[in-house]
Structure formats: C-alpha cells, structure tokens
Amino acid sequence: MDVELGLKIVEQILEQKRLSKVQEILLQQSFVGHSYVEIAKISGYDAGYLKDAGSQLWQILSDAxxxxxxxxxxxxxxxxxxCRYVRTESDRQFNSQLNSTAYSIPDFSVRMHDCAPLPTPDYRNRKQEIDISCFYGRSNELSLLEQWILGENNSISRCRVVAILGMGGIGKTALSTKLATQIQDKFERTIWRSLQSEPSLSELLLDIIQSLTQLHESYLPEKLSDRISLLISYLRQQRCLLILDSWETILASNDRLGCCREGFEGYGELIERLGTEIHQSCLILTSRETPQEIVAYSGEKLAVRSLQLTGLQAAEINAIYQTINTFWGTPEVWQQLVDYYGGNPLSLKIVASTIQxxxxxxxxxxxxxxxxxxxILDGIRDLLDSQFNRLSDLETEVMYWLAIEREPVTVIELQDDLLSILSKQQLVNTLNSLCRRxxxxxxxxxxxxxPLITDYIVEKFTQQIYQEISLEDREVFGDRLSLRSQI
Structure with a gap:
C-alpha cells in the first residue's frame, strides 16, 4: 500500500485528528513491514516505548x-x-487501481483455454477445529513452535513449513489448534483444514484460495503447479497461517514410507514449494509419519522444521482425568499408569473410562x-492397528524382534539376531523408517x-501362532515357537 494514501485513510478514520510524530513513524514503518526493533533503530525511539504507543494506536483504530x-x-x-474513506478523485483512482491488483494473478501467464471451471467445493466433509478448553501441558512445545513460526528470537529464522509429528492420539491436532489460537493475531488469516476426507489437492487449493480472497472466481489454472503458484502469490500478499491436519491419510503405506499415494503426489510439491519459495505465511502440518519432503528440506536453522511429540507428564494426565471424573491413587501409581501408556492422552482417556x-x-x-x-483395550488396539497395518514386511519383522528383546538394543545387536533375514543396509533403513513412523x-x-507396543506385538505374535497351528504350518510355527520361548 502507498504510504501517503495509507496515512490519509487513517486520518479519515480518526476524523481528521492529527497524528503525532510517533504515530506517523509507526504507521509509515508498519506499512513496509518493519518490526518494532527495526523502527527503533531508524527513529531513535526506545523499542518498548514504540510497542506501547503502537498498542494504543491499534486499539484506537480497532475501536473506530x-x-x-x-x-x-x-x-x-x-x-x-x-472505499469508505477515500475522498478525492485522485485518491479514488489510486484506490481503484489498488483494489484491482489486490488479488492479481502471479507472474506466470494463464490463458482462458488453459483454465478449468471451478466446481462448487464440498463444505460438508470439512472437519472443524477441535475443542481445546481442557488443554494441559505442552508449554515448552508451544513456546518453541511460536519462536519458529514468528521468528521473534533473533537467533531463530522464521519458518515457512512446520511438521508436528507423533503417534496417533499423542495430541498433534490439539497442539496445532492451541498454537493457532495463541498466534492468530499475528496473521491476517488462519485457515485450518483436515485431510481425513482425503480431498484432492486441486479441491483443497480451490478451497484455500477462495478463503484467502473471499471471492468465488470463475476460473483457476488447470495445472496443479500453476495453482500452487497462484496460492503462493496470495501467501506473499497476505500473512496466512495454514494448518493441514492428518497428513498421513494421503501418504502411501508399506514400503513407500513418506511418499504420497497415487493421485496425491501434488501434496509433496506443495510442501517443497512452500518450504523453498519466499512468502510471509506458514504451513503447519500434523502427521503420524514424516513426509519425505520434510526429511529432505528440514533443518534446525532452515525454513522447514519438524517437532516430534512425546507423551504428557503424570501431573498433566492427572489434571485431564479430573475433568472426566474422580480418580485416585498414589503418585507412584499415577506414574506407573502414565509410563505404561507412554503419556499418550488419547490412550489414557480410553483407559480412564474402564477405570471409572x-x-x-x-x-x-x-x-x-x-x-x-x-x-489391551479395544479402543487402544484399534489405534495401534491403524499404524501397524501400514508397515512393510521388513518393518514388521524388526518390530517382532524388538518385542522379543524387550531391552534397548543397538544396531549391531539387532543385526546378530536378524543376520539371516536382513542385511545391514536393510536393517538401518528399516530402523530409520520405524523412527519416522x-x-x-x-x-x-x-x-x-x-511397553504398550511390546505387549501389543506379543499379543499379535501369539495370535499368529494360534493361526499357524490351525493351518498346520509346521515350518513357520517351529521358527516362531523358538522365538516365543525367549519372551
């Protein structure tokens, strides 16, 4: 926006009240995106004083x-x-030009015959943000994510893509929603979408672009890469917080860890381009598995980063339980319960209903x-089944051996166990993929x-033995029985 026109509009909003020198400086420098620290260096005023003066000015404009x-x-x-405050003819002409270019097409050329009519988006399948009124813990994670996304710590550059990773039920969706409520005032728009309904990328881009522009345009580029370019152009114009939940639903299972399923490959390009191209927005994605683009482009000092969640502490689970009903036990008993279920909030909520x-x-x-x-309670078994059923044969084999070992083991120790089954290269790659899952x-x-996963694996192992007995598969049964005796 032109600085002079912006100041005129503000004066009209304030009903011709003269702006102070500090207010003018704040407006002029805010129009070009300078931080309070940068404004302080330019103007000579103290940054704290400018922040206080800015808060007062933004409140006056908010009220008006x-x-x-x-x-x-x-x-x-x-x-x-x-449009409500431009008064002169020259201002109106400038404003008309401003509004006509506010949502301009990006640099690439789009011809009418290259475009496809936009279908009406299906809003019925859109999952809304979850209730976080009973959110406990995660203060360190929230603080770190806020630093990454806002870049307010001078030693940390601002992120353009952040992946929140963890097992099912660990609290990824709740954390992303809580984070969004804490930092949404730093963004012009916050868009939260779930991928559980497996929307095509074309449909998702249509939905997001319409949300950003508040327009129902007649045409969008037909090529996915051009639609992503169009989205990025809007993310440069506006500062948007975009949250895509349950990313794992569009990922392939078994041997293709972190790769997008057939028909969903464009999602990988979306991560890559949002992470590598310059814009002022941020994509947060949540996933049970690490997308390969996150592995390829992430780093501690890069614009793409990932955070893997661990379980909650006993005190935090205690607080959650008290919102459900009355529970009691010694501190040691609480700790045993939380340790066994790995502090997983969803698993422990399922257990809570049985305890009560x-x-x-x-x-x-x-x-x-x-x-x-x-x-193992049915709800928890279903949760684990949904992840275990995505494993490759090699991953399943290694999971069985880790359950047999029970104690922490090194790669070398596992290789001795699996020498006849896996090469060292296969073992290293398989362990890496299990960590990413x-x-x-x-x-x-x-x-x-x-401990929970070990018991789950043993249960599956025992069921498989019974099935092998019923099928009279003596050769496989003999191998498994010798391993089972070590448990």
Missing part, C-alpha cells in the same frame, strides 16, 4: 473500525476499508487386575519400543 487492528494486519484492514466403569476410579485396583494378566524410540544409540 469495529474490527481488530494489529501491526501485522494493518495494511489488509486499510485496503478493505479504503469397573474400578470406580481406583487406579491401583486397575493396575493389579492388569498385572495379573496383561490386556514414531513407533520406536532411540536413546543413546539404542532402540526400544514402549
């Missing part, structure tokens, strides 16, 4: 316009309200029953499963 105005959305707000229904909230009695004969942990160069 009836909508929230901040340093980050100032230009966008003034553009939307310019059968043991009246007594965690100690539940654990006593569980120790007598280990069992968030199914095993690595600590001090050793690999281990969580």
């Amino acid at each position: 316009l009836g909508e929230k105005v901040s340093k980050n959305n100032l230009v966008a707000v003034l553009k939307r309200n310019s 229904a059968l043991f009246d909230g007594n965690i100690s009695q539940f654990l006593q029953c569980w120790r007598a004969e280990v069992f 968030c199914l095993i942990d690595k600590n001090g160069g050793k690999f281990i499963q969580s």
